[in-house]
Amino acid sequence: MPTDIYPMVGVRSFGGGCFASGEISGSETRYPRLLHLAAGDFVYPKLMAWEGAFAFVPEALAGGFVSPEFCTFEVNESQADPRYLHYLFQRPETWREVARNSAGTNVRRRRLYPGGFLDHEIQLPSIAEQRRIVAQLHEVLERVRASTEMLRRSVLLSEALPVTAAHRSDTADGERVARGWTHTSLGEVLTPAPDEVIVDPATSYPNLGILSFGRGLFEKPPIDGAQTSAKKLFRVHADQFIYSRLFAFEGAYGVVDESFDGYYVSNEFPCFDVDTRRVHPRFLAAYFRSPSVWEALAIRSKGLGVRRQRVQPEAILDYEIWLPSLAEQNQIARMVELGHASDRLRSRMNTHLDALRVAALNQAFDHSR
Incomplete structure (x- = not known):
């Protein structure tokens, strides 16, 4: 019914089991019918079977629904113990064997239909x-x-x-002062350090990105000078503080370690030299792993919508912290x-x-x- 609410269920790949995937109303689905799940049902999505998206429905998700893009089965328990089948379908070799019965030519778009699944033979002691x-x-x-x-x-x-x-939120300001902590703006210890490089079409530039939630830097495919539309890039150096303007709201802050020295980024990644007479770069890495910092700086962001707000360098430099x-x-x-x-x-x-x-x-x- 268009006004009814249906709790939906998904199945994770690689034997990851079932999960609650949210609720939809009847008016929000294009399917004329949904499949109702009972505890102990065996279920898989036709499209993702090739990468191990097989599962048994747990009691907690009984009564949920899946779209017709899923296949559901009851187990004949006089012939097979569901726990045995559960372990069998946790096995990567089983996924590969069953996937051979899938239909389609594009590997990632092949579907395993019920007939192909039921034709698969297993050894059943x-x-x-x-x-x-x-x-x-x-x-x-x-x-x-x-x-x-x-x-x-x-x-x-x-x-x-x-x-x-790095935060010691349990410590009063007076105690911090007594321990030698100082209250300062980041502008006192960070200096913008854009190392601008004009793009040469004949050059390939090693590139990095910043993981969200304070998880550090990662290597991206190199930037081909002949393919990029950028006219200039910015070289980064070890021990610099760096962040993503666009993803600062979810913790895309970090410190450049030695392995990324000399890599390149766009102007969406401001870099700063750190005054190491007052600040250890790794202290900043720890400090900026706190969601409270991301939230405080996001308030100063510019843009429409949370995911389009950019934290500008001025907001970073004006931000005040306690330095141990x-x-x-x-x-x-x-x-x-x-x-x-x-x-x-x-x-x-x-x-x-x-x-x-x-x-x-x-x-x-x-x-x-």
Whole structure:
């Protein structure tokens, strides 16, 4: 009905499970009908099956709806344990095998229709054997999940610690002064430093971007001097403070590390030299990871609509902060560096844990054949 409200459900790729994708009214959908989901239904989107978007509907999402672009099935539990099928469809090899029955020529637009899905053959041991495999996998994968969660929490803690230390919102102004902190505008310690370069059509320029939410810098494809419409670019240097005018509202601030020294950006990325006699660049990196700073500076933005507002350099330079002593800033900088090391370790460990998870799935189902 046009006036009815329908809670919609989506399915994440790579075996990520179901999620609530918001509500729509009957008047907001172009489909004449929607598919109603029950707990335990097996569901997948026709278009994303090739990258593992298979899931079972949990109790929390029972009663939700999907569009006709999804396929839903009930499990014959006299033949198959749903938990066994759940683990089977967590396996990348299963996704690749099932995807061979998809229709279409463009890989990313191929659809897996119900007929092609149901034609796929699997090895199905006895119910007792399925349950034995499920029990073994649950034990191993639960340990993998617990290890992954422990790593995630440790990184969150290591990231939060320098931000908290840089702000010390629990400390009164008088105590800050007694500890050697000073109150100053950023214009006292930052100097705009545009290193302008005229674009040469015969040159390729290494390029960087800034991740939102204070997550640092990342490498972008190089800028081809013959292809870009820009007449000039700006070279950045190690230990400069840099931000994105357009995405400052969501924390696109950072400090240039050695690996990006000599890279180039457009004029949408103002750069500043840091007075290192008073400020450690890594202290600024920690300070600008706080959402309260992004919000305060966004208020000074110009533009129509939150996502089009630009924070101008003048707003940065006028912004006032409390600066700890250099000794405290050095401690905070070490926390930042330890956080980066922790994040790299977590990334490596997660790679190993993902490999262990896939290996456990492969071993279980290869041995069940």
